[in-house]
Amino acid sequence: MPHHTIKIATRKSPLALWQANYVKAQLMNHHPGIAVELIPMVTQGDVLLDSPLAKIGGKGLFVKQLELALLNGEADIAVHSIKDIPAELPYGLVLTTICQRDEVRDALVSNCYQHLDELPPGATIGTSSLRRQCQLKARYPHLKIKDLRGNVGTRLAKLDNLEYDAIVLAAVGLKRLNLTERIKQYIPIELMMPAVGQGAIGIETRVNDKRITSLLNPLDDEDTRYQIIAERSMNFHLQGGCQVPIAAHSKLNGDQLELHGLVGSLDGDQMILAHVVGKKRQAQDLGMTLAQQLLKRGASKLLRTN
Numbered sequence: 001m002p003h004h005t006i007k008i009a010t011r012k013s014p015l016a017l018w019q020a021n022y023v024k025a026q027l028m029n030h031h032p033g034i035a036v037e038l039i040p041m042v043t044q045g046d047v048l049l050d051s052p053l054a055k056i057g058g059k060g061l062f063v064k065q066l067e068l069a070l071l072n073g074e075a076d077i078a079v080h081s082i083k084d085i086p087a088e089l090p091y092g093l094v095l096t097t098i099c100q101r102d103e104v105r106d107a108l109v110s111n112c113y114q115h116l117d118e119l120p121p122g123a124t125i126g127t128s129s130l131r132r133q134c135q136l137k138a139r140y141p142h143l144k145i146k147d148l149r150g151n152v153g154t155r156l157a158k159l160d161n162l163e164y165d166a167i168v169l170a171a172v173g174l175k176r177l178n179l180t181e182r183i184k185q186y187i188p189i190e191l192m193m194p195a196v197g198q199g200a201i202g203i204e205t206r207v208n209d210k211r212i213t214s215l216l217n218p219l220d221d222e223d224t225r226y227q228i229i230a231e232r233s234m235n236f237h238l239q240g241g242c243q244v245p246i247a248a249h250s251k252l253n254g255d256q257l258e259l260h261g262l263v264g265s266l267d268g269d270q271m272i273l274a275h276v277v278g279k280k281r282q283a284q285d286l287g288m289t290l291a292q293q294l295l296k297r298g299a300s301k302l303l304r305t306n
């Protein structure tokens with residue numbers, strides 16, 4: 001069979017392009033002489049910029065277009081932030097590769113304040129993430145939360161345009177875009193549990209695409225894979241969609257996996273926390289057990305009312 005060019009479907013945002021180029025570089029590193037091409041596309045999530053994501057059908061909007069490109073053969077690989085991938089994939093597609101995770105924490109960005117503790121009562125803080133809103137409201141109830149959407153550059157521009165006193169972003173996005181100097185505070189996990197999959201890149205392919213699957217094999221990071229399986233399993237068993245604040249954090253200690261989960265109310269008045277510890281090879285079960293514990297402790301009520 002002639003070796004055709006590997007086509008990578010990606011969004012057009014600078015962060016998405018960075019991630020797609022990272023995968024391209026890794027592929028070329030591991031397979032010298034291989035031909036790889038990016039297919040950048042605009043997704044519904046990029047177009048519908050005015051509505052809060054949770055109201056317009058959620059994060060799936062960022063990945064659907066790329067998945068269609070896989071299914072109709074326009075592309076062989078779709079590169080995503082795992083954070084943006086819904087709990088269930090379409091029939092015929094699989095999350096083949098989980099790349100090594102980078103920084104998982106959220107970051108505070110501001111032109112006036114160095115630390116969340118410095119923000120005075122009434123200060124406006126920008127984020128559209130229900131997860132961030134809930135945890136900010138719970139820990140900093142004196143702050144005013146204001147919706148903030150758009151890609152990383154757009155969000156920073158709105159901050160610089162004085163529409164907010166501070167904003168919260170995933171630190172990893174700023175790092176990848178060479179913008180770490182804008183980070184004032186890496187918000188501790190204990191104050192701001194990350195999103196499921198935050199900081200990790202995932203590669204989706206068609207099932208049974210043996211050539212692509214074997215080419216991608218060296219890009220997979222086993223430890224990250226266990227973490228992501230555990231976090232996504234929790235998310236799947238909560239069946240929360242994106243209308244409810246959900247957060248997760250996993251830590252590996254040798255082959256011990258510690259998985260923390262959070263389900264909250266939109267107003268931050270309720271936050272249900274739980275954690276489980278077990279063998280990393282049981283990642284899927286650990287995620288399910290954690291989900292069951294969260295549901296038992298009251299998460300089912302929060303998930304139902306939304």
Ligand SMILES: NCc1[nH]cc(CCC(=O)O)c1CC(=O)O
Nearest residue numbers: 081083084169170173198199200
């Ligand atoms: N919500 C959009 C989104 N999807 C993935 C990232 C960053 C990369 C990652 O978290 O893996 C971001 C930006 C952000 O949350 O600031």
